[in-house]
Amino acid sequence: MYKELDEQELARRCCGKDRLAEDELYRRYAARVFTLCRRYCKDSDEAKDLMQDALIQALEKIEKFRYMGNGSLYGWISRIAINKALNHINRQKWRKVSLGPQQDENIPEPTEEEMLGIPEEKLLGWIAKLPDMRRAVFNLYCIDGYSHREIGRMLGISEKGSAGVLAKARKQLKEEIKDYLKEQDK
Amino acid sequence: MKNWEDIVKDKLEGYESPLPEGSLAEFRARRDAAAAPGKRFPIVWLAVPAVAAGLAALLFLRQPGTPDSGIMDMRQPVVAVAGTEPESELEAETAPSGPVSILAPVQTRRPVAQAVTPAKQQTAVDIQQEQNSEPAKEETMTPEEQARQNEYGSNTVMTTSSPYIPEVAASQSFNIKVGPAAGIVAGGGLLAAVLTPLLTSSPLKETGDVYNAGQKGQSSSPVGDPVGSLPSGLGQDDPNNHNTGTNEQTEQIPSNNTQYIHGISETRHSIPLKVGLMTRLPLSSRLNVSTGLEYSRYASEFNPGTSVEKKQIAHYVGIPVRLDWTLASNRLLEVYVGAGIGGDYCVGATMNHSKVEDKDGLSFSLLGAGGVQLNFNKHLGLYVEPQLSWAIPSENRVLYTYRSEHPLTFAVAAGFRFNI
Numbered sequence: 243m244y245k246e247l248d249e250q251e252l253a254r255r256c257c258g259k260d261r262l263a264e265d266e267l268y269r270r271y272a273a274r275v276f277t278l279c280r281r282y283c284k285d286s287d288e289a290k291d292l293m294q295d296a297l298i299q300a301l302e303k304i305e306k307f308r309y310m311g312n313g314s315l316y317g318w319i320s321r322i323a324i325n326k327a328l329n330h331i332n333r334q335k336w337r338k339v340s341l342g343p344q345q346d347e348n349i350p351e352p353t354e355e356e357m358l359g360i361p362e363e364k365l366l367g368w369i370a371k372l373p374d375m376r377r378a379v380f381n382l383y384c385i386d387g388y389s390h391r392e393i394g395r396m397l398g399i400s401e402k403g404s405a406g407v408l409a410k411a412r413k414q415l416k417e418e419i420k421d422y423l424k425e426q427d428k
Numbered sequence: 429m430k431n432w433e434d435i436v437k438d439k440l441e442g443y444e445s446p447l448p449e450g451s452l453a454e455f456r457a458r459r460d461a462a463a464a465p466g467k468r469f470p471i472v473w474l475a476v477p478a479v480a481a482g483l484a485a486l487l488f489l490r491q492p493g494t495p496d497s498g499i500m501d502m503r504q505p506v507v508a509v510a511g512t513e514p515e516s517e518l519e520a521e522t523a524p525s526g527p528v529s530i531l532a533p534v535q536t537r538r539p540v541a542q543a544v545t546p547a548k549q550q551t552a553v554d555i556q557q558e559q560n561s562e563p564a565k566e567e568t569m570t571p572e573e574q575a576r577q578n579e580y581g582s583n584t585v586m587t588t589s590s591p592y593i594p595e596v597a598a599s600q601s602f603n604i605k606v607g608p609a610a611g612i613v614a615g616g617g618l619l620a621a622v623l624t625p626l627l628t629s630s631p632l633k634e635t636g637d638v639y640n641a642g643q644k645g646q647s648s649s650p651v652g653d654p655v656g657s658l659p660s661g662l663g664q665d666d667p668n669n670h671n672t673g674t675n676e677q678t679e680q681i682p683s684n685n686t687q688y689i690h691g692i693s694e695t696r697h698s699i700p701l702k703v704g705l706m707t708r709l710p711l712s713s714r715l716n717v718s719t720g721l722e723y724s725r726y727a728s729e730f731n732p733g734t735s736v737e738k739k740q741i742a743h744y745v746g747i748p749v750r751l752d753w754t755l756a757s758n759r760l761l762e763v764y765v766g767a768g769i770g771g772d773y774c775v776g777a778t779m780n781h782s783k784v785e786d787k788d789g790l791s792f793s794l795l796g797a798g799g800v801q802l803n804f805n806k807h808l809g810l811y812v813e814p815q816l817s818w819a820i821p822s823e824n825r826v827l828y829t830y831r832s833e834h835p836l837t838f839a840v841a842a843g844f845r846f847n848i
Contacts, residue, residue: 268455269452272451272452272455273444273445273447274442274443276445277443280445281440286448290448290451294451294458298462351431352432354435357435362439362440365440366440366443384436384437385436385440412433416432
């Protein structure tokens with residue numbers, strides 16, 4: 243019965259502290275929120291905690307949710323999760339700075355065919371390997387669609403700083419993809 | 429044709445990661461725990477600092493007149509002024525002198541003999557004349573004076589290090605005593621700037637404590653000549669000062685120096701002003717190190733009676749280091765207690781706009797505080813904290829300031845704190 247509820251009705255029932263509706267909300271969105279959290283976190287345990295925190299907070303504040311059409315409930319929950327993830331990153335006072343060797347500036351862009359063959363878990367793994375700031379900027383800009391100005395405000399850095407960090411993140415990911423594709427060719 | 433980032437986005441946006449085993453059960457447990465009422469912010473914690481802050485404000489505004497020991501007059505034997513020239517008949521006559529009333533001397537850092545100026549010689553003559561003219565004074569000592577003499581002994585040796593601390597005040601100065609008010613520590617300094625002019629100064633108090641500490645026939649004076657034992661800084665305005673001792677700044681003493689010395693019995697201290705910039709370094713989610721740079725200003729006024737009132741201003745720079753433990757917190761508020769140590773150094777002191785050379789060195793205080801912080805954002809917060817500081821006794825403190833009278837100081841600090 244709960245599986246057939248639309249978003250609006252599900253939110254309304256959650257607002258009434260209906261435990262079954264809350265369980266249904268978890269079943270419906272937990273996996274996607276978990277993916278989102280994995281994008282922002284270094285490891286799965288951290289991502290799992292973040293996902294559960296985000297969903298619990300969403301249930302606590304569900305009366306503030308305004309239905310804007312299909313998909314708006316997930317959009318609202320994902321914003322909560324992103325905010326939590328950024329808070330988590332900002333709380334880490336000592337950010338890791340990559341001091342690795344200078345990377346090759348001219349890494350070729352992977353083609354569409356090459357990209358389609360890469361499994362999602364591999365992509366998540368490479369993103370998880372990025373330093374905190376690079377990971378956050380890459381996710382915010384390339385996947386979640388925030389501008390550099392918004393990212394700068396969220397992370398306490400300048401617009402140019404955000405763009406610089408993004409360039410480094412892209413480069414690092416392209417390196418990973420290139421290495422992976424080389425291995426696949428062998 | 430899509431670029432590789434768009435493909436990453438498409439792939440990951442719709443991707444549902446396999447959930448860890450038992451995550452639904454864990455979610456339910458955490459949801460139930462979060463819904464339990466015990467997780468709410470414990471408002472009761474706010475009551476403790478609120479009561480403390482209210483009490484502090486009450487004490488602060490009440491400002492009862494504290495016993496201000498000021499400068500006490502002591503009758504002491506006066507020897508020939510150390511360093512006087514031998515041909516002086518004055519010396520021979522002065523040595524076995526009876527008790528005279530002089531300013532309670534204090535031990536300076538270097539209580540060495542000083543060369544006698546004509547002014548000093550004149551002073552000694554005046555003292556002698558006064559003794560001769562009142563030969564029966566000792567015999568008519570009141571019982572109260574006798575009791576005091578017995579209590580403090582006739583060979584009173586001053587052991588304090590400030591030019592203004594009499595023996596009695598010095599012996600009591602390290603008793604634990606919560607003063608009526610204290611300094612205002614303000615990160616931004618705004619609160620301090622507003623309150624300080626309004627609430628300055630305890631009222632002038634004259635001790636009037638005059639007792640006979642000398643005995644006929646005594647041949648030693650605790651700290652040399654009475655002129656040399658005047659408070660350092662007094663007399664700095666006198667350009668005709670020819671003393672060659674360490675305490676060179678001696679005022680031109682009028683001929684009736686007894687009256688002059690009797691007059692210096694009034695002191696008053698302004699409430700210390702403290703302004704600082706504090707920052708906080710988190711060690712864990714609850715444990716933080718608070719530190720920063722703090723400027724303190726201690727102003728005191730000494731009324732020498734017949735002469736111009738002397739105003740001493742001492743400036744200190746200090747670094748407090750405190751370990752704070754967060755008792756409770758939420759997004760906006762934080763309740764904490766902390767303890768630590770602070771060091772301060774006198775960077776300058778003036779007496780009536782003239783520089784005082786002999787100023788405080790590095791000295792330390794123990795600090796304790798509890799407070800509430802209102803966080804505007806993750807980096808900036810407004811704090812209000814009642815705090816206690818105890819000035820660790822130190823020979824490096826030579827200036828007589830508010831802290832000399834109140835080693836244990838209670839203050840309500842308010843200001844802005846930067847969270848790193």
